[in-house]
Amino acid sequence: GYGWADVAALEQSMAGRAVRVRGAAHAVRAVGRRVAFVVLRQGTSTVQCVVAAAAGGGDAGMVRLAAGLSRESVVDVAGVVSLPREPVHGTTQQQVEIQVKKLHCISRATPNLPISVGRRSAKRGRRRQSQSCKLFPAVNLLHHGQAGEQVVHVGQDKRLDYRVIDLRTPANQAIFRVQCEVENIFRQVLLSEGFVGIHTPKLIGGSSEGGAAVFKLDYNGQPGCLAQSPQLHKQMAVCGGFERVFEVGPVFRAEDSNTHRHLCEFVGLDMEMVIRDHYFEVCDVVDRLFVAMFDHLNKNCTKELETIDRQYPFKPLKYLPKTLRIEYDEGIGMLKEAGVHVEAMGDLNTEAEKKLGELVHAKYGTDLYMLCRYPSAVRPFYTMPCPDDPRYSNSFDVFVRGEEIISGAQRVHIPELLARQAEARGIAVGSIAAYIDSFRYGAPPHGGFGVGLERVVMLFCGLGNIRKASLFPRDPRRLQP
Ligand code: 4AD
Numbered sequence: 001g002y003g004w005a006d007v008a009a010l011e012q013s014m015a016g017r018a019v020r021v022r023g024a025a026h027a028v029r030a031v032g033r034r035v036a037f038v039v040l041r042q043g044t045s046t047v048q049c050v051v052a053a054a055a056g057g058g059d060a061g062m063v064r065l066a067a068g069l070s071r072e073s074v075v076d077v078a079g080v081v082s083l084p085r086e087p088v089h090g091t092t093q094q095q096v097e098i099q100v101k102k103l104h105c106i107s108r109a110t111p112n113l114p115i116s117v118g119r120r121s122a123k124r125g126r127r128r129q130s131q132s133c134k135l136f137p138a139v140n141l142l143h144h145g146q147a148g149e150q151v152v153h154v155g156q157d158k159r160l161d162y163r164v165i166d167l168r169t170p171a172n173q174a175i176f177r178v179q180c181e182v183e184n185i186f187r188q189v190l191l192s193e194g195f196v197g198i199h200t201p202k203l204i205g206g207s208s209e210g211g212a213a214v215f216k217l218d219y220n221g222q223p224g225c226l227a228q229s230p231q232l233h234k235q236m237a238v239c240g241g242f243e244r245v246f247e248v249g250p251v252f253r254a255e256d257s258n259t260h261r262h263l264c265e266f267v268g269l270d271m272e273m274v275i276r277d278h279y280f281e282v283c284d285v286v287d288r289l290f291v292a293m294f295d296h297l298n299k300n301c302t303k304e305l306e307t308i309d310r311q312y313p314f315k316p317l318k319y320l321p322k323t324l325r326i327e328y329d330e331g332i333g334m335l336k337e338a339g340v341h342v343e344a345m346g347d348l349n350t351e352a353e354k355k356l357g358e359l360v361h362a363k364y365g366t367d368l369y370m371l372c373r374y375p376s377a378v379r380p381f382y383t384m385p386c387p388d389d390p391r392y393s394n395s396f397d398v399f400v401r402g403e404e405i406i407s408g409a410q411r412v413h414i415p416e417l418l419a420r421q422a423e424a425r426g427i428a429v430g431s432i433a434a435y436i437d438s439f440r441y442g443a444p445p446h447g448g449f450g451v452g453l454e455r456v457v458m459l460f461c462g463l464g465n466i467r468k469a470s471l472f473p474r475d476p477r478r479l480q481p
Pocket of ligand 1: 209228229230231253255261262263264266270271404405406407408409448449450451452453454455466
């Protein structure tokens with residue numbers, strides 16, 4: 001009988017073996033009425049299946065069926081593994097093919113797919129990476145120049161509208177494997193350092209970060225909102241006796257930011273820990289975590305990173321074994337020296353951050369660095385002021401290629417100060433009374449940070465748009481699919 005086989009596992013030593021394979025019809029080509037070639041795809045692996053009327057067992061009806069398969073239809077073939085006379089260009093399984101004896105279409109794809117997986121633009125000379133270019137570079141060699149092939153350039157919006165098809169491309173398959181690894185390493189490193197994973201509520205009574213970027217909702221007649229971060233409850237977990245906690249969970253931001261790096265829902269990688277002497281203890285965890293993470297990706301995800309690079313070329317990330325830390329004032333000094341206008345004690349805008357990234361890269365040779373000691377005025381209400389100068393705070397941001405991936409700080413664990421800072425920022429203290437009260441029952445000094453998962457993937461892989469690192473992105477205009 002024919003035993004199920006995975007396309008990725010096929011190899012030359014299996015020649016002569018009868019196998020069954022289920023996959024998507026990635027490309028179909030008929031040669032007259034007696035032979036058809038169907039490239040079957042499973043994940044990112046492809047193999048050529050030869051359907052021939054003459055070659056023992058096949059019949060003309062089967063060739064007709066194969067030739068008429070619409071792209072992306074799910075197909076079962078049963079056949080014999082064979083060694084092609086020359087490597088099958090355009091498949092990942094170049095050294096083997098399958099001589100088909102039986103063929104069934106399991107699920108027929110609509111013949112007019114709104115976007116393609118396998119088709120490639122003929123405009124190869126174009127500099128700008130169009131979404132439809134290079135999607136499946138190898139396979140398209142099969143079809144290149146074939147009569148009737150239409151050149152279609154499809155923008156990112158349309159590809160996102162049909163994300164289930166879009167996700168089938170090798171680059172997208174690779175991006176979400178990398179994302180999974182980032183999340184995994186986050187957990188592994190923190191678990192190894194004695195952190196415990198927690199889940200905080202996403203339906204809350206008062207906003208976690210303040211500001212207007214809150215999705216408000218009616219909670220059984222009571223005003224409520226979606227958590228902008230686990231901030232309040234991860235701190236309350238520390239008040240609850242957990243010395244080190246982390247969380248991986250959704251974060252909601254109602255900001256109307258139509259940029260390449262803002263989503264309305266993203267995945268937050270958060271941690272919070274007690275500190276003994278200095279908030280640098282939190283920075284030390286960032287150091288170990290991200291160096292371990294990037295080392296791991298470079299070492300264990302080479303295939304994925306190459307695949308992503310083929311579709312969206314990027315430079316490997318440069319980072320130091322111990323992450324560079326510079327103070328906000330030094331950063332401002334570097335910018336001023338370079339002739340960039342920055343407001344005194346103000347927040348850095350996107351361009352200034354980008355520019356500072358370039359300056360730091362030139363001076364210190366790293367794409368990853370920490371900016372510490374921000375002015376208190378530009379940080380959230382729960383941030384601890386510097387003991388030596390309260391105009392500054394015990395806080396930091398981490399940047400990759402000049403864009404923020406992390407923000408963190410020591411928190412205020414003194415209830416009176418916390419209430420004062422909240423009030424000063426116009427936050428309705430009543431809506432977060434239970435949070436502020438948490439610090440009245442004995443609360444240790446503590447700090448932590450929050451990372452945007454999609455930002456890490458976008459910036460590590462140089463994707464240029466955060467939507468590419470979100471399975472089904474939610475931005476100010478998109479609630480579908
Ligand atoms: O800088 P943010 O808003 O900080 C907090 O939420 C704090 N509670 C963290 C802490 O523990 N002190 O968000 C943290 C990270 C940012 O550095 C960024 O990577 C990401 O979350 N982020 C976003 N990612 C995608 N879309 C958005 N709209 C984002 N806003 C923040």
